[in-house]
Amino acid sequence: MSSIAAPQPAPASQVPAPPPRRLPAADPTPRSADGLLVSEAIYWTTYYLESDHHYEWNNGRLEEKPVSDYETFLVYAWFGELVRHFLRTHPCAQLVGLEMGFRLPLPGGTVIRKPDFGVVRNDNPQPLLPLACSYHGVFDLCIEALSDQERSGIERDTVIKKAEYAAGGVPEYYILHQNPAHQAFYTRTPAGFYTPIAPQAGVICSRVLPGLQFRPTDLARRPDLETLRDDPVYAGFVLPGWRADRERAEAEAQAKREAVNRANAEARRADAEAQRAETEAQAKREAVDRAEAEAQRAEAEAQRAVEQTRRADAEAQARQRLEHELAALRERLAQG
Numbered sequence: 001m002s003s004i005a006a007p008q009p010a011p012a013s014q015v016p017a018p019p020p021r022r023l024p025a026a027d028p029t030p031r032s033a034d035g036l037l038v039s040e041a042i043y044w045t046t047y048y049l050e051s052d053h054h055y056e057w058n059n060g061r062l063e064e065k066p067v068s069d070y071e072t073f074l075v076y077a078w079f080g081e082l083v084r085h086f087l088r089t090h091p092c093a094q095l096v097g098l099e100m101g102f103r104l105p106l107p108g109g110t111v112i113r114k115p116d117f118g119v120v121r122n123d124n125p126q127p128l129l130p131l132a133c134s135y136h137g138v139f140d141l142c143i144e145a146l147s148d149q150e151r152s153g154i155e156r157d158t159v160i161k162k163a164e165y166a167a168g169g170v171p172e173y174y175i176l177h178q179n180p181a182h183q184a185f186y187t188r189t190p191a192g193f194y195t196p197i198a199p200q201a202g203v204i205c206s207r208v209l210p211g212l213q214f215r216p217t218d219l220a221r222r223p224d225l226e227t228l229r230d231d232p233v234y235a236g237f238v239l240p241g242w243r244a245d246r247e248r249a250e251a252e253a254q255a256k257r258e259a260v261n262r263a264n265a266e267a268r269r270a271d272a273e274a275q276r277a278e279t280e281a282q283a284k285r286e287a288v289d290r291a292e293a294e295a296q297r298a299e300a301e302a303q304r305a306v307e308q309t310r311r312a313d314a315e316a317q318a319r320q321r322l323e324h325e326l327a328a329l330r331e332r333l334a335q336g
Contacts, residue, residue: 034064043112049133054098059109063156065098065116066147071178076145078222079176079214080117082238086212089237093121093140093209094128102135104168111164115142116176119208138169140208146177154182162186166194172208176219183216203233211236 032053038046043057054065068076080095087095101114119141120128126137142165147153157175165173166188173194175184185204186194197204199216206212213233223231229239 032064033062036062038062040110040112044134048101048112049099054114056101056114057110057112059111065114066149066153066156068145068147069149069178072145072147072176074222075176075178075219076116076143079143079174079219082214082228082234083117083119083209083212085234085239086209086237089240090209090211091122093119095119096128096135096139100133100135102137102139104138104164106164106167113142113161113164115139116145118142121208140170141172141174141206142170143174143176146175146182148177148179148182158182158184162194166192172197172206178220180216180220183219185216 033047033055034053037060038057039060040057043055043062047053047055047057047062056063056065083095087093096118098114098116100118101112102118104111104113118139120135120137121140124137124140126135128135128137142161144157144161146157162173166186169188169192171188173184173186173188175182177183185197187197187207189195197207202215202217203213204216215233225239228234231238
């Protein structure tokens, strides 16, 4: 019987390596702590400055601010720019963004709210400190961009925050949205309740920021700055420097036109004076020419008179000679 050789082990380079150990994939989306119960101290130290989520604190519970749709964001951005233009020309207040929160001790508990943006007037009893990360007073104007993705988000801005801001003493509260039906603009009454700001000829006028005015219909249209600067509703605070520059340029151009017109008028008057002088000089030259011609004619007449006188004298002398000769002849004949 022939023997069968035992199989030889394969070289190490040909042995397949074991599959790599797979680690569980990390969740790329940070987990939300919405609804988590935390103390106010923990909120301030851990969640207030959270970068991935914006949390508010409602009497012990975290509330994540919902995200608005893009069209509502455009409304929010346009209105924020409008307020910035106003504050550049009327520096009566400071504008704060989403990162700035303020504390409201209310009868039903304490809340910490972070409006999408807000306004603190310069005469607010609690000044806004330059290095502060939170505001220790009450905003004069709170503005929220409404998120309608969930009913809870709508209710939070239109009902809960409205009641909180009114009870906490916020003088004005605006709700922005891409749908005009969801927009609202409130002012606080002396009794501590919000009432809608009544438009005047279709224009909302702020009481917190006197002079700030806008058409709610423009929130949907969002006119550009070139349109706003020429609109009487916005002309007082949107690019007023451009308007002053334009008026100054127009005044300078008008002054130049008037100077050119005056120079042209002076030139025309000078031309007229020169023409009159030339006409008078021509008249004088013609008068001189006529006088010279008259003098020449008079001289010629005088010369003719002289010639006539000479001829008359010569003729008289000739007659006298003839008469003398005739007399002499008669005398000889008589003697003869």
